[in-house]
Amino acid sequence: MENKTVKMRVMVTGGSGLVGRAIEHVLKEDGGASEGEEWIFLSSKDGNLMDPDETKALFKKHQPTHVIHLAAMVGGLFKNMRQNLDFWRINMYINDNVLQAAHEFGVEKVVSCLSTCIFPDKTTYPIDENMIHNGPPHESNFGYSYAKRMIDVHNRAYCAQFGRKYTAVIPTNIFGPHDNFNIEDGHVLPGLIHKTYIAMKEGTPLQVWGSGRPLRQFIYSLDLARLFLWVLREYNEVEPIILSVGEEDEVSIKQAADAVVKALGFNGEVLYDTSKSDGQFKKTASNAKLRKYLPDFTFTPFHKAIKETCEWFVANYEVARK
Template identity: 55%
Template sequence: MGDIILVTGGTGLVGKGIEYVINNEPANSRFGKRDNETWIFASSSEADLRNLEQTRKLFEKYQPTHVIHLAAVVGGLFKNMNGNATMMRENILINDNVLHTCYERKVKKVISCLSTCVFPDKVEYPLDESKIHLGPPHPSNFGYSHAKRLVDIQNRAYNQQFGCNFTSAIPTNVYGPHDNYDLQDAHVIPALIHKCLLAKKNNKPFVMGGTGKPLRQFIFSRDLAKMFVWQLREYDEPDPVIFSVGEDQEVTIKQVAEAIVKAVGFTGEFAFDTNLADGQYRKPASNKKLLSKMGGFEFTPFEEGLDLSVKWFLENYDTARTGIKSA
């Protein structure tokens, strides 16, 4: 019997990235689908992972040998700030149900997806894997952050007590096709893509909040997908790995906006509202551990990845996750 890889949250941004890579890289290559593999990309419609019985039924249905656990209850700043208890409890339930079911069913390998929000609010940069538990996370989303941090603790505990091969990945800012473009909830790149498209359609100015000076590291979802496949096949330690472009590949929010304007073909008025706050100036993360373990990796250039993301959104606007489609 071959390997059965179950991807929870498999229809989201990262899950779709993994599905694309598995189906489009050469068969039996480092990142492509292998002859002995069956990949299952499960959505929330198949099982509510907050419910242990539904989680167990999902595992009974597919009988996975390996799991990439991407499923989570996520939200924007407002949802986190006003729902820390709910965000914490629901994500703890999901993670505990998935990990304990993996233990019960003797799953060979589990990779869980964390977030850079697990890192302390006040910490020395660059971020690296040794700094996760050195202080409290940012107060705005401490519930979600602590739930994600706890996965790292669970991985170590299951490894120590039962010998489980449980580990995790910590991606930086992800973008790509199949993102969430809902203006109320989206992250910066999909939100700006949607906003710019609406400005173009409605012949209105494209106005961004802040100065555009903050710096961020953005990783293309299909690059990230390759890293998950690498981790699944070649990395067997409970310690997490940061998945990120290098610190030298930070881009300003202004550069992001200009690249989006170019990719969307927007020719109207483009300005920054400097009365609005910028947020954190930069929070660089180190990818030294990733590259030392994985070897060399050719990242997709930012503008190329952005062009692909915008093209996908334009072609799939009617079915994409956009929320309210009016300006």
């Protein structure tokens, strides 16, 4: 039987999103696949992960040995501010169903995806993996943040009670091809790219929401994908790990907007709408733990990654999520 050669059958939830597509790209285009691995990328069309029976049916159908759990209700600052309850409930249901089904079907390893917004709002910097539960997250997205924090609680509990080695990664702000470029409800960088594109077409000024002063660490989705593969294959801690560029690579929203303007060749006026919320001013994260494991990992330079993302968006404008 051919299945005897399969050492690892990896099921990716949320496989059609930004990170799922990046993992698929690295596996196919960059020679990232290893012999004996089988990969299954699921989208929301394959089943409703808010439903425990549908979730179990997916596990029964695909019989994964490993799971990368990316599926989530996500959105930018303003969507979070409007729908904190939805973000809490929907993500709690999804996460509980996926992790419990993984346990019931004997999945060896689950790697879930968290976010740096889970960290306490009032904290010292840089933040690291030991500070997740040290205080409330920023009030703008507390529903999403607490739901994601609970994955860490879940993982520790599965380990304590059943010896499961389920873990989580904490990326900083992710961007890249196949992102959601929705201006109203998407994240800051894809929103900026879309807005700049429209401003160029219409000959209008580019309006950046907020002051442009908040600081962020951005990670290119293809870099994150390569790190995800390492975590899946090599990282054996239950404790989460921050996946991020270094503190020295933190940029302001203004610097990010400038990089987009340069990449797209926008020559118009850039205005900052300070009536719009800035959200959290900074959430500087330490990648010291990652560097301890992978001292030589090379991140794609920010301007190069922005240029590649802009080029993808322009080339795929009709089909991109907007």
